[in-house]
Amino acid sequence: MTIKHIASALGVSHSTVSRALNDHSHISADMKERVRRTAMELGYVAHAGARTLRQAHARLIGMLVPDVMNQLFAVMIKVLAARCARAGYQLVLCVTEDDPEAELRHVEALRESRATGLIVVPTPGVLSKTALLMAAMPVVQFSRSHPAIAAPSVAIDGARGIANAVRHLADLGHRRIAYVGLSTALSNGAARADGFTGALAQRGLKVEPALFHPGGGTIEYARSTTAALLRGARAPTAIVYGSADLTEGGLESLRREDVDVPGHVSIIGFGDPGWFKLMTPGLSTVGLSLSESAEAAISMLLRQIEARETGSPLEPQTSLELEPFLILRETTAPPRAGD
Secondary structure, three states: OOHHHHHHHHOOOHHHHHHHHOOOOOOOHHHHHHHHHHHHHHOOOOOHHHHHHOOOOOOEEEEEEOOOOOHHHHHHHHHHHHHHHHHOOEEEEEEOOOOHHHHHHHHHHHHHOOOOEEEEOOOOOOOHHHHHHHOOOOEEEEOOOOOOOOOOEEEEOHHHHHHHHHHHHHHHOOOOEEEEEOOOOOHHHHHHHHHHHHHHHHOOOOOOHHHEEEOOOOHHHHHHHHHHHHHOOOOOOEEEEOOHHHHHHHHHHHHHOOOOOOOOOEEEEEOOOHHHOOOOOOOEEEEOOHHHHHHHHHHHHHHHHHHHHHOOOOOOOOOEEEOOEEEOOOOOOOOOOOO
């Protein structure tokens, strides 16, 4: 169904129908009403692609994430969708699975669709062409950042969160503290690993290579690494995990090995999905300002978009790190005598 079908039904020119649908001031209110009513009766839907070609950009905001199962990204998507709707934008979600080629294809598609702006969780190996495409549009990096992308970022200070966890365990008397974290190829993974090693140094403790595992982000990685830690010659008295998925995998391994927590080993997770507090014992963890970080990212992007549309100067935007907080429940305790 096209504009010409509406024009034929009303006995008017297709240009009149086009102007009526676009609320042109030269078209009478009566004609606009007749056109809209006929369009509805005939099932006419405006062609979004054609409309976009007449505009400098479409009212689309893209979001690139490595996966949608991660709690942080799930909250981000929910907050972003709500803010986009209120501001008159449509959210387009793209999943990269941390593949730089997939990331490039998504950014190319969003550029071809004339998307207004982009929030991206960058892959570790951002391609130069991807960075070049992003440079031509408003962009905010989220959770991670990449030096090739010339855009501000919003993240949660994971380094501080991990450091707080280590200091708490050290103050309880733990000396063999293990870390199971994200790959240091990721900016947030590197920061969290630095937070761990820095906090150990502050408490006069050395990093034991056998207890330091910043190598992956999957549940399976945490399962196998935790099992190996528990069976090692110098098993840890405490374990800190560097993501919610890693926490989940570690807990599965601890349950499979029938380990007493916190009697045999203390645990501090990362993030705070609802089921963490429902565990018995309740899981101590690094809490994250999820909604606040998501709101900050979309607000930062919308300010960029408004500045471009109005031609007004944009104040220099610095990257933002929100502070995490330690949630102490029942999975931490002093080490057993002799440990």
